[in-house]
Every structure is written in structure tokens, then in C-alpha cells.
Amino acid sequence: MRATTIHAPGDIRVEEVPDPSINAPTDAIVKVVAGCVCGSDLWPYRGENPIKAGSTIGHECVGVVEAVGSDVTSFVPGDFVIVPFDHCDNTCPHCAAGVQSACVNLGITQSGQAEYTLVTQAEGSLVRTDGMPDGALLPSLLTLSDVMPTGWHAAVAAGVREGGTVVVVGDGAVGLCGVLAAATMGAEKIIAMSRHEPRQKIATEFGATHIVAERGRPGVAAVEEITGGVGADAVLECVGTGDAMEMAFGIARPGGTVGFVGVPHGVELPIRRMFQKNIGLAGGMAPVRRYLPDLLDLVLSGRINPGIVFDLTLPLEQVAEGYRAMDERRSIKVLIEP
Numbered sequence: 001m002r003a004t005t006i007h008a009p010g011d012i013r014v015e016e017v018p019d020p021s022i023n024a025p026t027d028a029i030v031k032v033v034a035g036c037v038c039g040s041d042l043w044p045y046r047g048e049n050p051i052k053a054g055s056t057i058g059h060e061c062v063g064v065v066e067a068v069g070s071d072v073t074s075f076v077p078g079d080f081v082i083v084p085f086d087h088c089d090n091t092c093p094h095c096a097a098g099v100q101s102a103c104v105n106l107g108i109t110q111s112g113q114a115e116y117t118l119v120t121q122a123e124g125s126l127v128r129t130d131g132m133p134d135g136a137l138l139p140s141l142l143t144l145s146d147v148m149p150t151g152w153h154a155a156v157a158a159g160v161r162e163g164g165t166v167v168v169v170g171d172g173a174v175g176l177c178g179v180l181a182a183a184t185m186g187a188e189k190i191i192a193m194s195r196h197e198p199r200q201k202i203a204t205e206f207g208a209t210h211i212v213a214e215r216g217r218p219g220v221a222a223v224e225e226i227t228g229g230v231g232a233d234a235v236l237e238c239v240g241t242g243d244a245m246e247m248a249f250g251i252a253r254p255g256g257t258v259g260f261v262g263v264p265h266g267v268e269l270p271i272r273r274m275f276q277k278n279i280g281l282a283g284g285m286a287p288v289r290r291y292l293p294d295l296l297d298l299v300l301s302g303r304i305n306p307g308i309v310f311d312l313t314l315p316l317e318q319v320a321e322g323y324r325a326m327d328e329r330r331s332i333k334v335l336i337e338p
């Protein structure tokens with residue numbers, strides 16, 4: 001099959017690789033209908049993560065079931081499915097506790113930007129739509145493989161509640177989905193930290209009530225002013241850098257919580273401030289399957305339309321340009337059509 005591979009920082013190629021095959025009774029093969037580039041794909045692309053030269057990359061996709069192993073009884077070839085980036089059995093003690101991202105049988109999508117992908121633990125992971133969805137819904141359905149549930153997880157972890165004040169740090173697709181999650185959960189004030197006009201526009205469309213373009217100390221001061229000096233009840237940290245985390249803790253009110261979903265790189269926690277102000281930290285890798293059925297209902301009923309985070313669609317053969325566009329922040333999120 002044709003698949004996206006990474007060879008070195010900045011070196012993305014489309015190459016012929018072996019087709020995935022059913023190796024375990026819990027496996028399924030999915031023919032990818034749409035995949036996309038994730039902010040976390042940019043870590044290895046920028047040389048911040050180790051790279052195994054020639055390995056496939058891409059962990060977000062939706063598609064049609066092609067083949068299933070003998071233990072997979074709820075899905076048949078032809079089913080249109082959302083593929084959570086983190087595969088789980090949905091039955092182990094951690095799944096039962098809502099931490100499917102720490103499943104004892106955890107698997108991760110390895111070739112979401114390709115023609116086919118392997119889903120380990122298909123029975124516990126996949127969620128089907130009734131028939132082929134309308135093409136207009138595809139982008140929103142695709143966000144359900146990672147970014148939308150990840151933004152939702154940040155909001156859940158930060159304890160977003162009706163009437164509360166929320167700040168979202170990070171204006172990538174996950175941060176924007178975090179704004180949408182907070183709005184859907186009924187937060188009253190939603191402050192999006194963003195200095196990019198197209199992203200500010202989507203944040204506003206998703207329900208942000210305030211936009212703060214400043215960062216660092218001036219950013220914290222701007223939030224203080226909006227919140228009457230109190231700070232935010234809930235802060236969604238959707239970046240993963242030390243600066244973003246520092247700002248998140250600077251913004252959270254005493255007794256507040258930071259929900260973090262950005263893959264941490266070089267983060268140090270302000271443990272003294274956390275202690276003195278009783279500011280909590282929760283979150284981590286999103287248990288996509290936990291939220292997937294509810295989020296699918298929200299998409300299918302038209303209550304949320306997270307698919308507008310995609311501002312560029314490219315054929316698989318041009319995926320390298322998709323990485324460049326996201327790396328240079330020319331694009332928020334790139335949809336890839338195999």
C-alpha cells in the first residue's frame with residue numbers, strides 16, 4: 001500500500017510499504033477514507049522526538065472495515081468506522097475506570113496517513129455509523145479519532161462546568177476543540193489565547209467569549225483583568241511546552257485545575273504555586289473511546305461541527321506539503337485523502 005513515512009526531521013515521504021494483515025483474532029484492517037496530520041506528528045517532524053527512519057507515521061483516520069479477526073463480532077467488512085488513535089479492549093480495569101488510553105491491551109494507529117491501517121482491539125475500539133456518512137460530515141467525524149476527544153478530555157480533566165470561567169492555552173486544532181468542548185459543557189466565560197486571526201475566528205465560532213493575543217506575563221495580566229483579578233476556574237493546556245504550562249498555572253485561580261493534553265516536552269511544574277494556591281493538574285493522553293459515542297451523537301445531531309478546524313485538504317501524494325503547512329502554521333489542520 002501507499003503510506004506516509006518519516007525518514008529524518010523534515011523528511012516525509014509517500015512510499016510503498018507492506019499491507020497490514022490480521023495477526024491476532026482481535027485485529028481489524030480499515031481502508032482509510034480520510035486521515036490527517038496531528039500537532040503531535042510535528043514533534044518528530046521537528047526533530048524533538050526520536051525517529052526510526054522509514055517508519056510509517058499518522059494516527060488519525062476514519063474508514064471502512066476491510067477485514068476482521070475471528071474475535072471481532074460487532075463489525076463486518078463495509079462498516080464505516082471511527083478509529084480512535086488509541087486502541088483498547090474497553091473491558092480491562094483501566095478501561096472500566098474510563099482510562100482507555102492506559103488499557104492493558106493498548107495499541108496505537110500506526111498508518112493513519114495511508115491506504116490501510118491496522119486496528120488492534122477492534123471490538124473495543126471502533127465505533128460505527130449507520131451506513132456511509134454524508135461527505136459533508138467527514139471532517140467532523142475525522143476529528144473524533146483524536147483532536148475533538150482530546151480537547152474534550154482537557155475540559156473534563158480541568159473540571160469545566162456550567163457557568164464557569166475557562167481559559168484555553170493553545171490555538172491548534174486541539175485547543176480549538178477544547179473551546180468547543182467548554183462551550184458545549186456550558187462554560188460562561190471562555191478565553192482563547194491566540195494571536196492568529198483565522199484561529200481566533202474559529203475559536204469565536206466555537207464559543208470563545210474573549211480572545212487574548214498576548215502571551216507570557218502580559219497574557220496572564222489580560223486574563224486577570226477579564227476575570228476581575230480572580231483567574232480561571234479551569235485551564236486547558238493544549239500545547240505541551242514549558243512556557244504553555246507556566247502560563248496555564250499563572251492563569252488558574254486558587255482552587256482551580258489545569259487539564260493538560262499537550263504531549264509534554266521540557267515541562268517543569270510550579271509545585272510551590274500548586275501547593276500554596278491549591279491548583280490541581282489532571283489529564284494526559286485522551287481515552288478517545290470513552291467519549292466517542294457521545295461525541296458522535298453530538299456531530300450527527302449537528303450540535304457540534306468540529307470539522308471546520310480543517311483548512312487544507314491534500315491528496316496522500318502531497319502529504320509532505322501538509323506537514324510543511326502545519327509546521328509553518330500556514331494551516332491549522334490538514335486533511336489527507338488516500
Ligand SMILES: [Zn+2]
Pocket residue numbers: 038039040059060085146147
Ligand atoms: Zn493526534
Ligand SMILES: [Zn+2]
Pocket residue numbers: 088089090091092093094095096100102103104105
Ligand atoms: Zn482495556
